[in-house]
Amino acid sequence: MKAMANSEKSARVRKVKAPQPRTYNGARNSKVVDNFIFDVEQYFRVSELDEALKKILKDHFYPKNTEFVAQKKLKEVKHTNSIRDYVREFSACMLEISDMSETVRTFEFINGLKRWAQQEVMRQNRRTLSAAISAAERLLDFHGERESAPSKTPSGYGDAPQSE
Secondary structure, eight states, X not given: OHHHHHHHHHHHHXXXXXXXXXXXXXXXXXXXXXXXXXXXXXXXXXXSOOHHHHHHHHHHHXXXXXXXXXXXXXXXXXXXXXXXXXXXXXXXXXXXXXXXXXXXXXXXXXXHSOHHHHHHHHHTTOOSHHHHHHHHHHSXXXXXXXXXXXXXXXXXXXXXXXXX
C-alpha cells in the first residue's frame, strides 16, 4: 500500500512541466543574453548549462567590447548622491567584468566613495567587496543630506547671501 502511494506521488511529480524559457529576441545585450541562459538552465533543470554552449552564445550575441565599456564606466562611477545609488551603479559594472580580482574590486569600490565614507570603511578594515559594500550601506549619508538641504538661515543674517 505504501509502495503504491509512493509510486503515485512520483508519477504526479513527473507530470509537472517546467515553464518554457522566454523567447530570445536576438538583442546583443549582455544582460538579455544572461537572462536567456538563466531561463534555459531553469527549463532543463540542470545546475549548469554546458560551458561550451554558454561560450558559443556569449561569443555570438555579446557586444564585443562589453568588458571594456564596463571598465571604462567603472572609472567614472563615483559616490555623488546616495550610497545606495553608488552601490547600484558599481554592482552593475561588476556584473559585466569577469576577470577582476577581489582585491582590485574592493579597492575600486572604496576608491569611488566620498572621502568621509572611504575613511569609515577603511577604519572598519573591510577586506572583501561584500564586506565593504555592507559597511558602506550601513553608513548614514549625513554629508549628502546637508549639502542638498536648503539653507534655513533667514535672509540678511549670518552667512546667507543677501538678495538685492
